[in-house]
Amino acid sequence: MEVPYIVKEREDTGLINSKLGIWIFLASEIMLFGGLFSAYIFLRLAAPPGDFDYWASKLSVPMATVNTMILISSSVSMVMAWASLKLNDFSKYKMYMGITLLCSAIFLVIKYFEYTGKFHHGIYPSSSTFMAIYFTLTGLHGLHILGGIAVMLYFYLPISHGLWREQPEHFSNRVEALGLYWHFVDLVWIFLFPVLYLL
Amino acid sequence: MSSNSHSNDHHDENFIQKYIFSVDHKVIGIQYGITSLLFLLFGFSLMAIMRWQLAYPDTVIPIVGFLFGESGTLASEQYNSLGAMHGTIMIFLGIVPLAVGAFGNYLVPLQIGAVDMAFPKLNAASYWSYFVGGVIMISSFFMPEGAARSGWTSYPPLSIFENGQTIWLISMIFLITSSLLGSMNIIVTIVQLRVPGLTWMRLPLFVWAQFVTSFLLVLAFPPLEAAAVLQLMDRVAGTSFFLPSGLVMSGEIVDVAGSGSPLLWQHLFWFLAHPEVYVLILPALGIVGEILANNTRKPIWGFKSIIYSMVFLGFCSFIVWAHHMFLTGMGQAMSAFFQTTTMIISIPSVIILTSYFLSLWGGSIRFNTPMLFALAFLPMFGIGGLTGLPLGLAASDIYLHDTYYVIGHFHYVVAPGTIFALFAGIYYWFPKITGKKMNEMLGKLHFWPSLIFMNGIFMPMFIQGLAGVSRRLADGGVSYAHASGVLHLNEFMTTSAFLLGIAQIPFIINIIMSLFSGEKAGRNPWNATTVEWAAPSPPLPHVNFDSDIVVHHSSYEYSNPDAKKDFILQTEK
Numbered sequence: 216m217e218v219p220y221i222v223k224e225r226e227d228t229g230l231i232n233s234k235l236g237i238w239i240f241l242a243s244e245i246m247l248f249g250g251l252f253s254a255y256i257f258l259r260l261a262a263p264p265g266d267f268d269y270w271a272s273k274l275s276v277p278m279a280t281v282n283t284m285i286l287i288s289s290s291v292s293m294v295m296a297w298a299s300l301k302l303n304d305f306s307k308y309k310m311y312m313g314i315t316l317l318c319s320a321i322f323l324v325i326k327y328f329e330y331t332g333k334f335h336h337g338i339y340p341s342s343s344t345f346m347a348i349y350f351t352l353t354g355l356h357g358l359h360i361l362g363g364i365a366v367m368l369y370f371y372l373p374i375s376h377g378l379w380r381e382q383p384e385h386f387s388n389r390v391e392a393l394g395l396y397w398h399f400v401d402l403v404w405i406f407l408f409p410v411l412y413l414l
Numbered sequence: 415m416s417s418n419s420h421s422n423d424h425h426d427e428n429f430i431q432k433y434i435f436s437v438d439h440k441v442i443g444i445q446y447g448i449t450s451l452l453f454l455l456f457g458f459s460l461m462a463i464m465r466w467q468l469a470y471p472d473t474v475i476p477i478v479g480f481l482f483g484e485s486g487t488l489a490s491e492q493y494n495s496l497g498a499m500h501g502t503i504m505i506f507l508g509i510v511p512l513a514v515g516a517f518g519n520y521l522v523p524l525q526i527g528a529v530d531m532a533f534p535k536l537n538a539a540s541y542w543s544y545f546v547g548g549v550i551m552i553s554s555f556f557m558p559e560g561a562a563r564s565g566w567t568s569y570p571p572l573s574i575f576e577n578g579q580t581i582w583l584i585s586m587i588f589l590i591t592s593s594l595l596g597s598m599n600i601i602v603t604i605v606q607l608r609v610p611g612l613t614w615m616r617l618p619l620f621v622w623a624q625f626v627t628s629f630l631l632v633l634a635f636p637p638l639e640a641a642a643v644l645q646l647m648d649r650v651a652g653t654s655f656f657l658p659s660g661l662v663m664s665g666e667i668v669d670v671a672g673s674g675s676p677l678l679w680q681h682l683f684w685f686l687a688h689p690e691v692y693v694l695i696l697p698a699l700g701i702v703g704e705i706l707a708n709n710t711r712k713p714i715w716g717f718k719s720i721i722y723s724m725v726f727l728g729f730c731s732f733i734v735w736a737h738h739m740f741l742t743g744m745g746q747a748m749s750a751f752f753q754t755t756t757m758i759i760s761i762p763s764v765i766i767l768t769s770y771f772l773s774l775w776g777g778s779i780r781f782n783t784p785m786l787f788a789l790a791f792l793p794m795f796g797i798g799g800l801t802g803l804p805l806g807l808a809a810s811d812i813y814l815h816d817t818y819y820v821i822g823h824f825h826y827v828v829a830p831g832t833i834f835a836l837f838a839g840i841y842y843w844f845p846k847i848t849g850k851k852m853n854e855m856l857g858k859l860h861f862w863p864s865l866i867f868m869n870g871i872f873m874p875m876f877i878q879g880l881a882g883v884s885r886r887l888a889d890g891g892v893s894y895a896h897a898s899g900v901l902h903l904n905e906f907m908t909t910s911a912f913l914l915g916i917a918q919i920p921f922i923i924n925i926i927m928s929l930f931s932g933e934k935a936g937r938n939p940w941n942a943t944t945v946e947w948a949a950p951s952p953p954l955p956h957v958n959f960d961s962d963i964v965v966h967h968s969s970y971e972y973s974n975p976d977a978k979k980d981f982i983l984q985t986e987k
Contacts, residue, residue, distance in 0.1 A: 250637030
């Protein structure tokens with residue numbers, strides 16, 4: 216027997232399983248990044264005055280600004296991809312999903328140049344507590360981007376045609392869950408950017 | 415997924431699909447159960463070696479002495495390793511997987527009348543992540559550095575420099591992932607897959623307990639994952655999240671960037687580890703509730719208060735963590751706050767326990783093995799809980815902190831508390847899982863010695879702790895004058911521990927014997943009321959129930975004067 220409420224909402228809760236599941240997963244993710252952000256606050260309060268500002272000035276604000284733009288665009292295209300599925304337009308979906316994938320790849324490439332730039336100047340996680348939390352937070356965020364890319368590829372590569380043709384509604388539900396995750400990853404960056412680069 | 419012919423294709427599953435890489439919640443539950451019981455046994459053996467060392471310091475360890483080098487005695491570092499691994503294995507690989515992974519997985523879908531968990535594949539992933547984490551943890555014994563030896567709490571700075579910690583952290587990340595996947599699944603299953611008619615207030619206590627527990631796991635474990643990542647960075651990338659400036663080790667200033675804080679780890683760690691205490695106890699309270707109602711043949715007294723208390727307990731458990739840190743110098747205001755919340759959190763626990771005691775009043779109690787374990791749970795958990803009060807008050811904690819009193823306190827909660835409840839659960843649901851009843855005689859032979867020897871181990875710890883004997887001393891404290899009056903108790907405790915080990919033999923025999931030649935159990939051998947007893951024993955693979963079910967009654971309709979029998983199954987019209 217099939218597990219119910221995968222495609223159709225349960226009446227009294229108004230939810231499908233995957234949507235509730237992804238929200239609870241995101242709640243746990245908030246606690247994960249929340250723990251790290253609290254660690255940041257804790258360490259900043261305990262740091263010698265000016266220490267965090269000094270090290271933060273070594274980060275490249277232009278690069279991070281470009282990255283912010285790129286991630287926000289990817290969020291928009293992710294919504295468009297899901298909307299195209301709802302409008303039954305699979306080729307548009309492919310286009311928007313492709314844009315999202317491209318944006319996330321560009322984000323990681325820019326991040327790569329940021330990291331190697333730091334390494335060239337002899338700045339490593341061990342250089343200071345600020346750099347330590349910088350590399351940990353952005354590294355963990357980068358891993359989340361990578362995870363997102365893996366799932367996006369699964370829904371982008373030719374394998375997705377079959378999934379779509381067999382169960383279009385189920386497929387768009389899964390893309391919606393992926394989208395929720397992707398917006399969360401964006402949101403984390405929206406917090407990371409001011410906290411690490413601007414404050 | 416797209417398997418629209420799921421019910422037809424399970425007939426031609428081969429052995430590996432059916433029993434190893436199964437996605438059936440029942441098989442995964444049993445996998446969890448067997449693995450975690452083995453880990454419990456392993457964790458117990460580590461403790462037995464430590465207890466030998468405490469009772470007979472620096473004598474050759476019998477039977478397994480050859481494992482500890484040529485002398486056959488236990489070196490201090492080895493003692494530390496055993497201590498750290500005993501704690502880690504018992505909590506993260508033994509009790510939580512047994513209570514949540516095994517019982518939760520097996521029973522929650524059955525008790526809510528579902529065909530499976532909401533995400534069967536995620537469920538399998540959860541088990542295998544746990545398995546890999548366990549293998550990594552055990553493998554650390556065979557690494558050149560040896561197993562972790564900084565205690566299960568892994569306080570820095572020690573944990574940053576001690577051997578074996580890296581493997582511990584990697585293993586923990588797997589275990590955290592596993593419980594995250596598992597608990598998400600349980601929450602979605604309970605919200606979404608309840609059978610028609612099964613409203614929230616008709617859910618049995620066990621399901622409620624699992625529901626609250628899962629929220630604790632989902633929300634409390636990620637900060638520990640964050641902390642583990644930070645500690646891993648400290649060890650591998652040379653950062654100093656937890657290392658203060660000017661830290662001196664062996665007379666030299668350590669060469670790190672500094673300006674980190676050891677207290678930060680303690681905050682992140684206890685933010686998990688205090689809710690974790692309730693992760694250990696809530697499923698046990700749920701199991702005991704089921705068994706008490708069944709064997710007193712009465713509805714549970716204060717059913718709704720118990721549920722509200724559980725929810726409140728879960729909420730409150732997030733704001734008491736720093737009562738583990740009164741001695742760290744975090745300040746009076748903090749201590750006052752956390753001492754107050756700690757006193758508040760004792761209220762719901764007392765409400766639950768009192769309701770259980772009152773449920774016994776006027777019942778016609780059946781003293782079968784599950785009931786004996788459940789009954790023993792009540793005073794044992796009571797002792798564990800009440801001895802916690804002096805630890806929750808900052809003033810008395812200054813004296814008791816890090817003594818054997820603490821060890822006695824939390825072991826009373828977890829060992830004769832939770833583990834007894836889990837034993838009760840195994841005896842109670844074994845007929846459902848296997849279709850065979852367990853032997854009553856062997857069950858009682860398991861229960862009575864276990865009860866006596868559990869107390870034989872842990873009661874003297876209070877005496878030692880009040881005398882001021884510190885925990886985590888490889889020699890048990892022989893070098894301290896104030897300990898000399900109470901150290902003779904060690905021999906008694908060690909003897910009790912070995913006898914407790916022997917007392918588990920009837921249990922093992924009972925499981926194996928009952929599996930092959932136990933008396934056949936029908937669908938409902940205990941005349942119980944909850945939904946799982948409407949399924950065949952064992953429930954059908956992948957579908958559980960052989961007919962469509964609808965719930966018409968609340969969960970404990972025992973001795974209803976209007977009914978013909980003394981129980982009404984929830985699914986009866």
